[in-house]
Amino acid sequence: MMRTLRCGELRTEHVGQTVTVCGWVNKRREHGEHLAFVDLRDHSGVVQCVVDNTVDVRSEYVLAITGTVRLRPEGTTNPELSTGEVEIHEATVEILSAAEPPVFPMDERADGVDEMVRLKHRYLDLRRARMQRNLRVRSQVNRSIREAMYAQDFVEVETPLLMPSTPEGAREFIVPARQRPGSFYALPQSPQLYKQLLMVGGLDRYFQIARCLRDEDLRADRQYEFTQLDMEMSFVDVDDVLDAVEVAVLDAAEAVTGVRPDEVARMTWHDAMERFGSDKPDLRFGMELVELTPIFADTGFKAFSTAGSIKGIKVDGGAADYGRNKLDNLTDEAKSFGAKGMVWLKVEADLTFNSPVAKFLSEDESRAIVSAFDAAEGDLILIIADEWSTTCEVLGELRNRIGRPPVSEGPYKYLWVTDFPLFVGVDAQTGQPRPGHHPFCHPHPDDIDKIADDPMSVRALAYDLVLNGWELGSGSIRIHDADLQRQVFAHLGISDEEADARFGFFLNPFRYGAPPHGGFAFGIDRLAAILAGEDNIREIIAFPKPQSGLDPMTLAPNEVDDRHLDELGIRVLPPAT
RNA sequence: GGUCCUGUAGUGCAGUCUGGAGUGCACGCCGCCCUGUCAAGGCGGAGGUCGCGAGUUCAAAUCUCGUCAGGACCGCCA
Numbered sequence: 001m002m003r004t005l006r007c008g009e010l011r012t013e014h015v016g017q018t019v020t021v022c023g024w025v026n027k028r029r030e031h032g033e034h035l036a037f038v039d040l041r042d043h044s045g046v047v048q049c050v051v052d053n054t055v056d057v058r059s060e061y062v063l064a065i066t067g068t069v070r071l072r073p074e075g076t077t078n079p080e081l082s083t084g085e086v087e088i089h090e091a092t093v094e095i096l097s098a099a100e101p102p103v104f105p106m107d108e109r110a111d112g113v114d115e116m117v118r119l120k121h122r123y124l125d126l127r128r129a130r131m132q133r134n135l136r137v138r139s140q141v142n143r144s145i146r147e148a149m150y151a152q153d154f155v156e157v158e159t160p161l162l163m164p165s166t167p168e169g170a171r172e173f174i175v176p177a178r179q180r181p182g183s184f185y186a187l188p189q190s191p192q193l194y195k196q197l198l199m200v201g202g203l204d205r206y207f208q209i210a211r212c213l214r215d216e217d218l219r220a221d222r223q224y225e226f227t228q229l230d231m232e233m234s235f236v237d238v239d240d241v242l243d244a245v246e247v248a249v250l251d252a253a254e255a256v257t258g259v260r261p262d263e264v265a266r267m268t269w270h271d272a273m274e275r276f277g278s279d280k281p282d283l284r285f286g287m288e289l290v291e292l293t294p295i296f297a298d299t300g301f302k303a304f305s306t307a308g309s310i311k312g313i314k315v316d317g318g319a320a321d322y323g324r325n326k327l328d329n330l331t332d333e334a335k336s337f338g339a340k341g342m343v344w345l346k347v348e349a350d351l352t353f354n355s356p357v358a359k360f361l362s363e364d365e366s367r368a369i370v371s372a373f374d375a376a377e378g379d380l381i382l383i384i385a386d387e388w389s390t391t392c393e394v395l396g397e398l399r400n401r402i403g404r405p406p407v408s409e410g411p412y413k414y415l416w417v418t419d420f421p422l423f424v425g426v427d428a429q430t431g432q433p434r435p436g437h438h439p440f441c442h443p444h445p446d447d448i449d450k451i452a453d454d455p456m457s458v459r460a461l462a463y464d465l466v467l468n469g470w471e472l473g474s475g476s477i478r479i480h481d482a483d484l485q486r487q488v489f490a491h492l493g494i495s496d497e498e499a500d501a502r503f504g505f506f507l508n509p510f511r512y513g514a515p516p517h518g519g520f521a522f523g524i525d526r527l528a529a530i531l532a533g534e535d536n537i538r539e540i541i542a543f544p545k546p547q548s549g550l551d552p553m554t555l556a557p558n559e560v561d562d563r564h565l566d567e568l569g570i571r572v573l574p575p576a577t
Numbered sequence: 578g579g580u581c582c583u584g585u586a587g588u589g590c591a592g593u594c595u596g597g598a599g600u601g602c603a604c605g606c607c608g609c610c611c612u613g614u615c616a617a618g619g620c621g622g623a624g625g626u627c628g629c630g631a632g633u634u635c636a637a638a639u640c641u642c643g644u645c646a647g648g649a650c651c652g653c654c655a
Binding site for chain 2: 027029030031032033034035036037039046048050053058059072073075076078080081084101102103104105107109110112113114115116117168169170171189192214215216217219220222336337424434435436437438439441546547548550552
């Protein structure tokens, strides 16, 4: 070993020992010809070394320093430092690597540095305490999850990265097949199909910390490549799956924060939409949606009389905070999410309204609104009237916009959202219903009778896990019965022949005895980000990509040799104009 | 595909609205001084394609158009 202990480990108990520490020069402070301090840093912390000033070491030089640990002279201890009571003196310095001056400081001042500069020099960024902590949080999350799964008898299985292209879902990354020019593998959007086949294969309980790839536009909470805890279980009902996942995510949170979060709340999808206007409600704050539809059953106000659903939210004491400008912005916001408009009411002292539409509301209606919201002077009320889903979703967005704390701000509020609809909306191109989760999702047993007559009202045995308003992941009980699968396909506009062509390799195995099974997958990047107190998953990924997908450090993606392309049977077209 | 915001020294910024010499600040860097500092201190110094390209103008970091790059969001992400 080159070192006897780590920089951040030195304590008074080491006084008198001769030690060797290795690390980077965090800072050098000179005091004349024969005294200089070198703060040596590694991942564990910083220790002060007293060296002869004739040694030429500069920031970020990599050193091995050997010397004797002693108490610092009285009055010179540093309580900011874990090693602040001691120092290494009479130190001899071995330069292991010289270094050019760093592009940005290695402390928290670099938090303000342009992210592109940090990414271009990520190997420097990673030296910083923040990134060291974040990657270690992530490692702890992985470890906790793995141990929780092992403890519950799950088997870790790796599944292929090279798989057939399937047209459903996210845009795939594809890989040319050298031995079959013109044919391509697809990289997995998720191991979904394989994990169900593992159930058919009798694995009983599978998990994998799996890399998934989706060629969709990047966001603060999305990368091309992301990692999820992927799991599947046989002979289970919904509660069994939720219980198994709960252990893992609660363990992970406890391991990182030291505090075990509350039990995971449960709410049906319908309740979540009704109460919070979102299928991933943030339960850290209230401001729930209030039902107003009955109040306006016979209203003369045209904007309300034709709407199927009228709801609102109340901003306590918000009247003063929201001037005309902010309200106009909120209205634009509401429109961008699909509302035709937004009604705002400021509650006055006599519980009447200051509002452009006050004159259209009857006295009874106004009183009913005040009572429905339990409103008081100074409150701001925002109302949306539209079809049910639009009303809920728009208010959900407004609620988040107005009341939501930063995602990483505690406490941690896990939530199960259950009973998602089996079908959502209609595909714009085919006119057929679209699957809410995926086409292999089991309908709710109480609703199977309704598949034929009222498919849109059929609930699925599908569920999402939400943490502080971020969707962590989703899962479902799968269909294991061929007849039922055919029925669901039929409603998705997929014929037997088509199903066979598209999913044959997946469906045929189910003829040979498929156990009832279900599973789940959640994003480890998102979970780790929230637990690390970051609101952007790039901060907990060692080498992430910016929104453009162009890696400023490696310059990927890059062009390849013509010879390479010839071998693959690929010719690159000039860019479309 | 769309909306909004950003781009000035190695890094972070001011200057842009209201055009007048790259005018400036902090950190970092280089040199000298300094024996108890710890985001040390003092003195001196170097460092600029104002993202790029056009246009307007006597004159553009500043105004206009285009373009590139980055960010947040909408679409998209079964």
